[in-house]
Structures are given as structure tokens and as C-alpha cells.
Amino acid sequence: MRTADARVQLHELDTGRPWEPDPDPWEAAARLVRAAQSGDALAVNDLLTLLTPYVSRLCRPIALTDSADAVQESLIAVFQGLPRLKDPTALYGWVRTITVREAVRVARRAQRETPWGEFDDVPVSRSAELVCDVHDVLRRMSSEHRAVLTLRELEGLDERAASEVLNIPCGTVKSRLHRARNSFRKAWTR
Secondary structure, X not given: OOHHHHHHHHHHHHHOOOOOOOOOHHHHHHHHHHXXXXXXXXXXXHHHHHHHHHHHXXXXXXXXXXXXXXXXXXXXXXXXXXXHOOOHHHHHHHHHHHHHHHHHHHHHHHHHHOOOHHHHOOOOOOOOOHHHHHHHHHHHOOHHHHHHHHHHHHOOOOHHHHHHHHOOOHHHHHHHHHHHHHHXXXXXXX
């Protein structure tokens, strides 16, 4: 029996009524947060399972090949900070802030450890798939530029929201975004 099927049956046994999907996923996530904060280990597991795809989507363009490490570090930070989350309905914004900061930290660490000089002489293949080309361009950018591009282009945040997530002034976000777009454009046209 699959875990989801078992949970449905347990719900029906516990409550005496059939399980129905939650019409408001935001409220369902907030309920999971409250249950996790009160010590429910299953709720913690369900919450982290729910958040993993979201965290992965944020980490991939920032931490690149180290995104698995960034996801793990982010989920650990979320787990450790969960008792301090005051408003469970603000879960996704709170997780986004933690995740972007952790992904940038992991990317910086990897950048210091990677001997980039070895890759400078490798020619970029124009016949490679589009995804590989984009990945290559992103790999050459700083983690700060990847973070601001991810927040603006993938997450759709405005400059003010991105500045709050990155904990930097709005003007810095604008200048980094401008430089990141120019850097991406130049690298893409080469």
C-alpha cells in the first residue's frame, strides 16, 4: 500500500469521514507548519517533502552543479528555523529567503574551491542543447548575479522584494540585475 493511500485510510479511521483534498493549499501548508511547530514528526516530514521541489527549483539556477548541496542546506536551515516562524501563512516567502541565501553561500563556497582556469580553454559547443548553453553561461556568472536573475526572471519578484530576500539595498539589486543581464547577453552572443 502506498503511503498516500495509507494516510487516506488513517484519516478515515481517525475522523470517521472520507478524506477530501484541501481546497486551499496555502492553508494546508500553514496547518502543516503549526503541527510541525507543536512537535508532530510526521508533519515535519510532510512539510519538508512539500517544500523540496520548490527549494530545488530555486537552488538549481543559483548553485548549479552544487544545487543538491544547496537544497540539503536550505532544508536543514528551514527545519532549524521552523520554531521561529511566527506567521505560518508566510511560509513560502520565508523559505524563499532562506533558500536563496543558502544557495548563494553554497555557490560561493564552490566557486572558491573550483579551479576555473581549467575550464577557460574548453571551447563552447554551439551544437549543444539550449539547456546546456544556458547552464554554461550561468556557470560563468557570479552567484550574486545568478541569484538576482533567478529572483527576477524565474520567481518574478520586483526589485523591492528581491532586495528583501537578498538583504541588500534596492539600488544594489537594480545594478546587479543590469550587470547580470549584460553579462548573460555578452556570454550568450559569443
